[in-house]
Amino acid sequence: xxxxxxxxxxxxxxxxxxxxxxxxxxxxxxxxxxxxxxxxxxxxxxxxxxxxxxxxxxxxxxxxxxxxxxxxxxxxxxxxxxxxxxxxxxxxxxxxxxxxxxxxxxxxxxxxxxxxxxxxxxxxxxxxxxxxxxxxxxxxxxxxxxxxxxxxxxxxxxxxxxxxxxxxxxxxxxxxxxxxxxxxxxxxxxxxxxxxxxxxxxxxxxxxxxxxxxxxxxxxxxxxxxxx
Numbered sequence: 001x002x003x004x005x006x007x008x009x010x011x012x013x014x015x016x017x018x019x020x021x022x023x024x025x026x027x028x029x030x031x032x033x034x035x036x037x038x039x040x041x042x043x044x045x046x047x048x049x050x051x052x053x054x055x056x057x058x059x060x061x062x063x064x065x066x067x068x069x070x071x072x073x074x075x076x077x078x079x080x081x082x083x084x085x086x087x088x089x090x091x092x093x094x095x096x097x098x099x100x101x102x103x104x105x106x107x108x109x110x111x112x113x114x115x116x117x118x119x120x121x122x123x124x125x126x127x128x129x130x131x132x133x134x135x136x137x138x139x140x141x142x143x144x145x146x147x148x149x150x151x152x153x154x155x156x157x158x159x160x161x162x163x164x165x166x167x168x169x170x171x172x173x174x175x176x177x178x179x180x181x182x183x184x185x186x187x188x189x190x191x192x193x194x195x196x197x198x199x200x201x202x203x204x205x206x207x208x209x210x211x212x213x214x215x216x217x218x219x220x221x222x223x224x225x226x227x228x
Contacts, residue, residue: 051217054122055080058115065111073108079215082112086160086209095159097167105164106171112213113173117180127216128186131168133161136208137192150191158189164211 059080066073074083089101097105117123135153143149165187169178196207 050121051125052078054119054125055215055217058119058122062112062115065115066108069107069111071104071108071111080116081215082108082213083207084108084164084211084213085206086211087206089164089211090160093156095156095163097163102167105167109168109171110173113168113171113177113181116215117174117177123180125217126184127218129181129184130186130188130212130214130216131161131165132188132190132212132214133157133159133164134190134194134208134210134212135192136205137195137203138205154189154191156189157191158187160211161187161189 056078059075059077062080062082063075063077066075072085072088075081084104088104089097091098116126116129133156135157137149137153139149140152143152165185168181168185173181192208195203196210198204
């Protein structure tokens, strides 16, 4: 039988051209995504570091001003959070500000608000200013269960925080910040969920009864860092 022709043999490896191309494409995409990820994390880190630096600077200024005015308050240097003893603000088991409490806030709040809101770079990264009430875990008479004690203390802590937040707007802070302050103030009651412990790990009842002013900051996520 005559052989009309012989099929030409494909060059070795020609069957893998498609897969080789796909592998190169996937590798290229992987490199692109890794680059974007690194850029994103770098942006996240830079924003976080800058935000923390602004908080520390504001905290240091706040501490200096409060000390100059002889105002007793525990200020966290890293965050600017302030702890105020209930003894400075209220009578025992009351949520109504005492005359002493009003005088105290008349001095503290203008310094706090004017310091925070004068820092534009800091303010851009702040979500809220949280006025947070806390109680100790000592029992109210007549309440039998832990749940009843918790809810009673929740009510007290929330009312105390609200009393402070309400009075904030009556103090002599720079009223140009009023709208921004209204947009950022949030009130919370924590009951006895976050006690202050002494060196022996036992609850310090006096320190646990407090109102805190806390800053919550924005999260600079990957999408923000990528510009989306």
